[in-house]
Amino acid sequence: MHAYLMFSRYGGKLAEPVGFVLTDEIGTLVTNSDPGVTSVWTGYTREGYTPATDDTGGFWSDGTPATVDVGVWGHQEPDISMGSCAYMRLGSSGWRWYLDVCDRPRSFVCEATPCPTESFRCDSGRCVATNLRCNGENNCGDNSDERNCPSECSQYITDLQQDLVYPGTNIATYANQVTCQWVVEGATGGRVYLEVSGF
Numbered sequence: 446m447h448a449y450l451m452f453s454r455y456g457g458k459l460a461e462p463v464g465f466v467l468t469d470e471i472g473t474l475v476t477n478s479d480p481g482v483t484s485v486w487t488g489y490t491r492e493g494y495t496p497a498t499d500d501t502g503g504f505w506s507d508g509t510p511a512t513v514d515v516g517v518w519g520h521q522e523p524d525i526s527m528g529s530c531a532y533m534r535l536g537s538s539g540w541r542w543y544l545d546v547c548d549r550p551r552s553f554v555c556e557a558t559p560c561p562t563e564s565f566r567c568d569s570g571r572c573v574a575t576n577l578r579c580n581g582e583n584n585c586g587d588n589s590d591e592r593n594c595p596s597e598c599s600q601y602i603t604d605l606q607q608d609l610v611y612p613g614t615n616i617a618t619y620a621n622q623v624t625c626q627w628v629v630e631g632a633t634g635g636r637v638y639l640e641v642s643g644f
């Protein structure tokens with residue numbers, strides 16, 4: 446869990462053991478870099494997950510939804526009663542994916558390098574200084590440093606359980622002639638009712 450939190454805080458990503466082939470290749474990389482390592486944390490966790498319609502969900506280390514189904518190797522694996530964090534272990538039949546309690550000390554394997562302290566990871570993977578985020582300039586090149594800024598007009602809205610009014614108390618008045626991009630994401634099949642009352 447410490448690895449998971451550290452990576453998500455700095456925009457890194459622990460390896461995703463999606464399927465037999467990828468998991469085995471990750472395991473080979475680990476073994477080649479340090480032959481003494483026979484188990485490593487990977488990027489899947491169920492910590493903080495609230496089962497809704499099924500009980501197989503969780504998250505990758507970048508916060509995106511995942512499911513234990515994607516990396517299952519054998520019948521009824523992995524056993525989700527064993528813990529909430531995923532690790533890979535080298536056994537007689539190669540590397541396999543298991544779940545364990547999250548606080549055990551263990552090496553970990555990443556597929557995206559975390560950005561240094563005081564920097565922000567762009568969607569493109571590039572790192573820019575934290576103080577360039579939400580400064581009104583496109584420093585990332587893909588504008589990802591200017592999205593979801595509390596004081597800017599661009600917003601990513603997912604909580605559609607209730608009526609939302611923008612600008613509300615949580616969004617500042619923005620300057621004239623700025624380009625705003627609002628992304629509204631709701632449940633599949635749902636409808637978004639948008640009303641513009643004035644500019």
Ligand SMILES: [Ca+2]
Binds near residue numbers: 577581582583584585
């Ligand atoms: Ca910027």
